[in-house]
Amino acid sequence: MMDATGSADGRIAGYDFGTSASARSPLTFEELSHLEQTVGWTRDDEQLMRKHAELFRSKAEEMVGSWRAVIGAQPHLSQWFVGAEGMPDEEYKARVKPRFVQWVVDVATRPHDRAWLDYQEEIGLRHTPAKKNRTDGRHTPPLVPMRYLLGFVPVVTDVRGFLSAGIANAAELEAVQRAWTKAVHLHVTLWCRAYAREGLW
Numbered sequence: 001m002m003d004a005t006g007s008a009d010g011r012i013a014g015y016d017f018g019t020s021a022s023a024r025s026p027l028t029f030e031e032l033s034h035l036e037q038t039v040g041w042t043r044d045d046e047q048l049m050r051k052h053a054e055l056f057r058s059k060a061e062e063m064v065g066s067w068r069a070v071i072g073a074q075p076h077l078s079q080w081f082v083g084a085e086g087m088p089d090e091e092y093k094a095r096v097k098p099r100f101v102q103w104v105v106d107v108a109t110r111p112h113d114r115a116w117l118d119y120q121e122e123i124g125l126r127h128t129p130a131k132k133n134r135t136d137g138r139h140t141p142p143l144v145p146m147r148y149l150l151g152f153v154p155v156v157t158d159v160r161g162f163l164s165a166g167i168a169n170a171a172e173l174e175a176v177q178r179a180w181t182k183a184v185h186l187h188v189t190l191w192c193r194a195y196a197r198e199g200l201w
């Protein structure tokens with residue numbers, strides 16, 4: 001029987017973090033560090049996210065549900081979840097969702113090590129013809145255009161409403177919101193590599 005993770009054994013189907021199925025990132029840690037400095041990501045941000053990891057874990061599903069509702073309300077976005085017969089591919093959505101939820105937890109908890117960097121390469125590719133649909137064997141359109149990946153960032157960065165009940169201190173809430181925003185920018189920037197012509201990223 002399938003459980004909430006979409007798999008029989010509690011593992012999230014298609015979540016290939018740290019496995020040989022994940023793409024490899026060509027980035028060096030020096031290049032990553034330059035990008036982290038550019039978005040302003042610091043050790044303090046990392047520690048703050050870690051401190052509130054349980055809050056992110058408890059809210060992750062709700063966050064993803066709200067972001068998905070934004071996609072669902074805009075046909076020019078939801079079209080990338082539509083199957084060959086012209087109907088929304090509910091199985092595809094159900095399979096991708098737990099990986100999206102896990103991503104929220106990963107943003108709050110994972111160190112930026114090689115496995116993490118590699119999986120960002122993989123997530124980028126999964127939005128492009130190189131790997132979209134492959135993980136779940138689906139037949140939806142092969143690309144989420146990069147402009148929508150970037151355009152969706154403000155939707156995903158505004159998490160204050162999800163966190164406010166768990167962080168009473170207003171300054172700390174603001175700091176977590178800022179850290180999350182930087183983290184999302186870092187992730188999406190890494191994912192854009194999959195779209196960029198060689199040498200231009």
Ligand code: HEM
Pocket residue numbers: 014015016071077078080081096099100103123126127131132133134135136144148149150152153156188
């Ligand atoms: C800030 C913007 C976005 C974030 C943070 C995000 C995040 C994610 C994550 C974490 C996954 C799962 C990765 C995995 O397999 O482990 C995913 C997959 C996916 N996302 Fe996005 N996404 C964004 C924008 C969009 C937009 C705008 C669309 C289209 C409306 C979209 C459509 C998809 C689809 C179709 C998949 C499944 C890809 C596959 O076939 O494996 N995403 N996204």
